[in-house]
Amino acid sequence: MYSEKVMDHFNNPRNVGMIPDADGVGQVGNPTCGDIMKIYLKIKDNVIEDIKFKTFGCGAAVATSSMVTELVKGMSLDEAMNVSNQMVAEALDGLPPQKMHCSNLAADALHAAIENYRRKEAGK
Numbered sequence: 118m119y120s121e122k123v124m125d126h127f128n129n130p131r132n133v134g135m136i137p138d139a140d141g142v143g144q145v146g147n148p149t150c151g152d153i154m155k156i157y158l159k160i161k162d163n164v165i166e167d168i169k170f171k172t173f174g175c176g177a178a179v180a181t182s183s184m185v186t187e188l189v190k191g192m193s194l195d196e197a198m199n200v201s202n203q204m205v206a207e208a209l210d211g212l213p214p215q216k217m218h219c220s221n222l223a224a225d226a227l228h229a230a231i232e233n234y235r236r237k238e239a240g241k
């Protein structure tokens with residue numbers, strides 16, 4: 118069974134959409150099921166000022182995406198890099214064991230978006 122928090126974030130996902138002039142974009146696919154998540158970041162002074170996501174995946178993937186955006190908004194990039202899949206699942210009061218793989222997308226896409234931003238900055 119899903120926790121109330123999972124159901125809440127699935128039914129009312131936060132920060133859905135895209136940021137057209139994003140500073141960093143990360144996309145990952147889940148090898149277990151083929152689902153895809155994309156994260157867009159707006160960064161100011163090394164802090165995540167805005168974040169949006171698009172997830173083509175199951176309910177648990179939508180809920181974990183929504184939760185990760187809430188967790189990291191306002192965090193520094195270093196703090197956000199330390200957010201793990203496990204932390205996201207815990208913030209949702211857990212996921213059923215067979216759905217734990219769905220939480221991998223959220224933190225991985227976030228980290229990919231931060232790396233994308235850092236690569237762009239380094240090339241400037």
Ligand code: FES
Nearest residue numbers: 150152175178219
């Ligand atoms: Fe694909 Fe959940 S079944 S992310």
